[in-house]
Amino acid sequence: MRKETAINYAKRMHSHHKLTLPVDVEHLAKKYANLRFEEFPIDIDGVAANLKQRGKTPTILVNKDRPKSRQRFTLAHEIGHVVMPWHMGTICDITNENLVDGSQEYLTMEAEANAFATELLMPTIWIQRLLDEHENLATISQIIVKNGGVSPIAATLRLRAMLPAGYLFIVMNSKESITYAGRSDGTYATPPNKGDGPDAIKRLSYASDTYTFTAGTNTYFWFKLPDEIELEGESDGDWRLLLDTIVKEITRNTDEQIKYKQKVNGVLGYANSLIGKxxxxxxxxxxxxxQRFANNSALDPITKHKKFKNFLASKIRDLMSKI
Ligand SMILES: [Zn+2]
Known part of the structure; x- marks a missing residue:
């Protein structure tokens, strides 16, 4: 609820000051606070000091050693601390999570300042218009980076929060190692793990669209996952017998056979729960x-088996017939 209020503060700031993109955060900050760009001896993005102190003007400090787009986000974030009436005293934005004051109140205020900064730099109506006008998420990301004056990851996270279910992103560094991944709310597929390699991209070959762009040494991938996929298997026969045949062909160890079946049933149980929803x-x-099977490498022997598609089609027809 308070996050919604924070977003409204940013919307009001846009209409009150008739802001244009990219928002001139430096100019804006000076209307509300003393502003200084400084070097910090510790790992800190910025500070908002003297908030709501009688007789004192708020002061914003920004770490000048950070990349420009990050400084802009920090500045927008600190403006949020300054204008939201319940943010008081001095708030340090420490980058190192181990040094952060983990109190709930601090974390809530941080989330509010981030929501404010996000809306200030990348307004909802603007992003929605871009999504209505363009299909290509790489194009949209690049417009957000350029016209919003934000980092590619800030643009990516903004899109993630606004896209409907069925989208997944991956950020890969020059060594082809995944540094970040995520998905829009309600997406079935689980994002790959940090440190995973290009295999994670191959596992998403069923995506209906892939959008890619590079920024610096990183490559950004957006995958649009299909709402529906045509059943490929012939679904002749009983799915239980098909699964039995598959696991027996994979291993003769009965304990392993049971484990495989349990894992497969875990995924299918999830599918079954969707029917209820x-x-x-x-x-x-x-x-x-x-989507659920694709990035489960532990189940590769099963999903790559020639009878797997038959099994899955047969199981799904059985599930649907019971509705
Ligand atoms: Zn903060």
Whole structure:
């Protein structure tokens, strides 16, 4: 609720000052506070001091050793601390999580200042218009970076929060190692882990669209995952027998056979729970299962088995027939 209020403060700031993009945060900050760019001996992005202190003007300090786009975000964040009436005293924005005051109140104020900064630099109506006008998420990301004056990761996280279910992003460094990944709310597929390699990209080959752009030494990938996938298997036969056949061909160890079946049933149980949550078609359920199976490398022997698609199609038809 308070986060919503923080966003409204940023919206009001836009209309009150008739701001244009990229927002001149330096000019704006000077209307509310003393502003200094400084070097810090510790790992800190910025400070908002003298907040709501009688007779004192608030002061904003920004770490000048950070990249320009990051300084802009920090500045927008500190303006948030200054204008939100319940943010009081002195707030230090420490980058190193181990040194952060972990109190709930501090974390809430940080989330509010971030929500304020996000809305100030990348207004909701602007992002929504970009999403309406363009299909290519790489194009949209690059427009946000350029016209919003933000970092590619800030633009990516902004899109993540606004996209509907079914989108996943990956950031890969020059050594082809994943440094960041995430998904829009409600997406079935789980993002790969930090440190995973290019195999994670291959596992998303079922995506209906892929958008890529590079920024510095990083490559950004957006995947649009299909709402529905055509059932590929012939689904002749009983899915239980098919699963039995598959696990027996993979291993003769009965304990391992049981473990495989439990893992497969875990994914299918999830699919079953989706049926209870809302309307599903055979094809949408198949897509949900493909998304859940695709990045589970422990199940590779199963999912790469020639009878797996038959098994999955048969199981899904069985699930649907029971509705
Ligand atoms: Zn802060």
């Amino acid at each position: 809302g309307a599903q078609t055979e094809k949408s359920l198949y897509s949900a299962c493909v």
